[in-house]
Amino acid sequence: MDGMTATPPEGILGTASLPQGLRGNYARALPDGTLPADAVCFSEADHATWRTLVQRQRAIFPGRAATAWLAGLDRLDCDDAAPDFAKASRILGGATGWSIVPAPGLIPDAQFFALLAQRKFPVTHWIRRPEELDYIVEPDIFHDFLGHVPLLTDPAYARFLEAYGHLGLEAERKGQLAPLARFYWFMVEFGLIQQADGLRAYGAGILSSRAETLHAVDGEPARLVFDMGRVLRSTYRIDDLQPTYFVIRDYAELFDAIRTAPAMLDAAVRAPTIAPGGSDPADTPHR
Template identity: 50%
Template sequence: MGAMESPAGQAEFLKTLEEKSSGGKLRGDYSRADAQYVVKQQWDGYTDAQHELWRRLYERQARLLPGLACEVFIDSLKKMDASRGIPDLEKISAQLVQATGWTLVAVPGLVPDLTFFEHLANCRFPVTVWLREPEEFDYIVEPDIFHDFFGHVPLLFNPIFANHMQEYGKGGLKAMTLDGLTELGRLYWYTVEFGLMHTPQGLRAYGAGILSSGGEIVHCLTSPEPHRLPFNVERVMRTRYKIDSYQETYFVIDSFEQLFTDTAPDFTPIYARLHSVDALPANALLAGETDLPL
């Protein structure tokens, strides 16, 4: 999304978000944005204090990754070498183009659904340019550049995951004509933002909302409270999620290949079926379902 919480189904989320934010307005300077909400990053405008805050955020998350994050994420993060300060998005884009053909575009903050999907469908990932304040070190309502960059960009260096993101963008454009944004948004939430994966070393996180959080990265893999269920597209699309607390359910894929393959079929009949049933609570456990072991 123009970061974390701007996948499909954004309308309901933005309404909730603006009710929570002071003044009912989103952060970010939208006056400089073009028709696709793209702005200049103005990297030289970041202060020394902001670069220092970035280093603190980066160091904290980097310490938490071993044993909790999937190895492909850790490896890609190291290659980007973004630990010394807020990254220059143009420089990282040059690396990303070489790896998977994707580019990064700077945006003021959250962007409309149509804009978000068009960016993804054309292999462009929107990254918010503003950084949180020091008092928001542990929690931020809207996604900032740390969430967008640290959480999302590393996996765009993986060709299979990058291809999935492009197909998601195309699927979002189609979902807008089928009244499927809410259901497709849940898929994004429970995979790209809060997904877990089986690995030979055990369960690991790959979702950006987890990997950029100092608390949820530990909670999702150690707490006995949440459900951890095998990934199933229709089950995921039917399940509500939490936007202001740790997730009560996580869905686990076997690989990025599975994520790409399982989300490849036409969602049209799935949307039709889900429109005829009630959505499931975020903590639902259906008959026959069993939590996966840690």
């Protein structure tokens, strides 16, 4: 993954308290964790880096990226320059009522969930350096925008992510963040979908990484039929290609899973976890 650190914190969505040495402009962060609009400013070199990254990924998307995600990327019309936040928000608003807001990078979990519940997606305000094209320690605008934002044009997925924000606020109060973070990791960052024309990737961590896209769709990792209970027990590492992916039928399946999650989170907190790449007797391989 073009990811963060080797050992996941309790909430990989953000963290309860942020680590030191992060790159973003945290000094200007507002009470909700976002930044003022004027914090977003890209140089010509930044735009060139964005174009390079998009061109590299575009070359491998055919036959690998989910149809709804690709349609969203085309609709956002952002191949030639780093995204204009206001323009993207107008497009999202017209499609699903969502918007994007600038953020310094990682933000605390409670603020992250609250933004999702308001149909606001935080997008990092800076882009990686040219020497970091293949790997970056922190999530940047390329991961956040290209990975996450295209699918927010899809009504079913947008509805799911809003519901996830509401569930996250409740789970944080109840000490259930660990299993809920696993759900985000596997189904938002690294989810696969079985379309009529074949297996496709929709997860942001896959589609913002060349190596992960090729590995997830063309490689030979374990691919399992999505099972909410299994996902909530599955731990992960964030510094390597994923050994296991879960495959959904459609995005409505994610919303249905959120509706059943409150009854499952307490059990997941107490249940034995499954190590990265591990198996469970009840696993159903995707075929």
